[in-house]
Amino acid sequence: MKLTSEQLIDLSVGAAFLGTGGGGDPYVGRLMVQQCLDEGLSVEIVSPEDLDDDMLVIPTAMMGAPTVLVEKIPSGEEAIFSLQRLERHLGRKAGATMPIEIGGINSTIPLVVGARLGLPVVDADGMGRAFPFLEMETFGVYGVPGSPLAVSDEDGDCALIEAIDNRQMEWLARAVAIRMGGSAYIAEYAMSGADVKRTAVPNTLTLAIRIGEVLRRARQSHENPIEALIGFLPNTLIAMGGSSSPARSWMCCARPRPVLRSGASGSRASPPSRRRWKSRSRTRTSLRASMER
Amino acid sequence: MRIGIDVGGTNTDAALMDGPVVLGACKSPTTSDVSSGIVAVLKQVLAMTGVPASAIRAVMIGTTHFTNAVVERKRLLEVAAVRLRLPATKALPPMTDWPRDLADTLGRHTFMVHGGNEFDGRQIAPLDEAEIVRIAGEIRRRGLRAASITSVFSPVTPDMELRAAEILRDIVPDLSISLSHEIGRVGFLERENASVMNASLADLSRKVVSSFRNALKELSIHAPFYISQNDGTLMVPDYVERYPVLTFASGPTNSMRGAATLAGEKDAMVIDIGGTTSDVGMLMNGFPRESAVAVDIGGVRTNFRMPDVLAVGLGGGSIVRDEGDRIGPDSVGYEITSRSLVFGGDTMTATDIVVAAGLEDIGDRSRVAHIPARTIEKALDTIHKLADSAVDRMKTSADPLPVILVGGGSILISRDLPSASKVIRPENAPVANAIGAAIAQVGGEIDRIFSLEGTSRDIVLGGAKDEASERALKAGAQEGTVKVIDIEEVPLAYLPGSATRIRVKAVGDLAVK
Structure with a gap:
């Protein structure tokens, strides 16, 4: 599927929804892709099912503070530089790139890489949403090593990280990203087409496009966007309500998040609990269900 | 005494105020040279109040002139x-x-x-x-x-x-x-x-500012004049000549602040009900709560300080369906005078309901006599529920707040709202913009990312407050009246604890000689 400008707008809205606020404002990323389309380049989105099992897929992403990104706009070459560095290190060419998360800028960075290098972009990602840390990607959860990782900045600096595990990889890469000015661009979790099929959350780019489309149509016809979404994503409404006293709190390196005033303290974000993973797998099921509609 | 002027695209409004009291207010068409429209409205307001030009201590002007130039792509x-x-x-x-x-x-x-x-x-x-x-x-x-x-x-x-x-x-x-x-x-x-x-806008700003200057000179008003900016504070003319862009979208802010003054409230919710939508905004400490979302001006994205306004599809022309169960979001809009029932049309609108209920006397009442009492009751319920839930969505705490109603569609609300401590309908609401300009204060703001490494939060915050206050003084505030009214700290996500974005806003009374 070749991405159109209209689908791109829908994608950035849908990705912002799936990212639930994570990964920053999708605006800059959308403009970067649009710039590619305006130059006559194209973005080819491929289903994970269509990948050869032995094809090399290298996901690409931005890492760091979205607050920095909206000020220090990328040169557009950073993630390409990281991907090419990783190709040189592995001695193999990538057959496709892929998002690591859906949300903010990271649903669009791989589209820029794909357009500029002529690589297809896999319709899948490693979260189904936007998560704070690299070791939380489904790729890692299902046993794919994230290392080696290449991280680059706009000035042409690049670091290659080979860590003992994915958590350590995240820790080291983040330190480099800070030295690079708070936002940097990575290529990691290089894996086979077979591993993509086994570990990635499938069809999330097209899901984001369809969510954006549902919201756009609801707005155009003055319908309630929430009702339109519930119609499109059945069995996803768990509860409705508002926060009564939102506050921002500093939780280690994680993003500022609303906390309830009932004594939540600023402890380090703990690894996802079993219960959380259960609820995530339910989300995956419902995402699949909605894709089959 | 002060005069507030609002130079809109269609009308130029003026309000003459003695402290918080409106002595007189009037409207006059906006002219292409700006200046003669201001002269006309000033003459009118001085004549109707009998106040001599020499008694005017300050003139505050709100204008959409620069916004319009960008929207129309003219004079750039x-x-x-x-x-x-x-x-x-x-x-x-x-x-x-x-x-x-x-x-x-x-x-x-x-x-x-x-x-x-x-x-x-x-x-x-x-x-x-x-x-x-x-x-x-x-x-x-x-x-x-x-x-x-x-x-x-x-x-x-x-x-x-x-x-x-x-x-x-x-x-x-x-x-x-x-x-x-x-x-x-x-x-x-x-x-x-x-x-x-x-x-x-560099050329235009010099021209517009000098046309303001000339208008006041023509009427022998020698008081200083100021121009309001998007956050509801004032700028001196020299500043506007250099930063005309800061006047963008000062209209909504002036209107909300004007409504607050008319109602005598500092913390309140303002509902501006028009023909198609209701715009709901919250006043905190007399200033509108600001939006965190980017604002388009003439198709260009900006991050100006703008009031956070929620628009819901409830207005005088909103279409009533399902025996009053559903109202809006679509509206007959400006066609209300031909399409609504009371004006001889065939579409049941929210206005028809309030007339049928005997709450207002608009158009031909006999044309809505057939609406069943149950439908009227149900529709009134729906209208109040829509307004109430909009107020509720904009609130930042569960405590009830006063609600100020302005706009032609405010006739729709006749009952108390559960989310409101009281419902206020101020007089002079049509010139709320000019009043908002007249009561404006002067402010200073800083918004930067600070590194807390090797220093303490208190020192950094103290410095930021001083700097914001300094900016307010520079903008024309009177020494001793400057207060910090808003502090926002946002730690930078995904970076360790050293970097924090801090925004401080200080305002003070205008130094009037």
């Missing part, structure tokens, strides 16, 4: 848009997401230069001064009279913008230069956009 200068900090930002050159016709009007003179800083102020590369000299030559060759300079993280470190401006000014002495750090906050593209638009 071509601009040299200079950007610092390559290779970063290369992916999106200046004016990337602008409407094509506006970018064409401004000439697409874009220049990108190496050198710049990071979020913590550290320098990545020195400014390429030779390149700035070359750009100055190019500006001369192309005969440009305005330029904007935007550097990455200039709200943290303005040095490179200042240095680049110095070089340009040396070579092109009469160039009007807009520096982004003086105009906007963190958010590069939005700040650059505002800065480029500001530069394009």
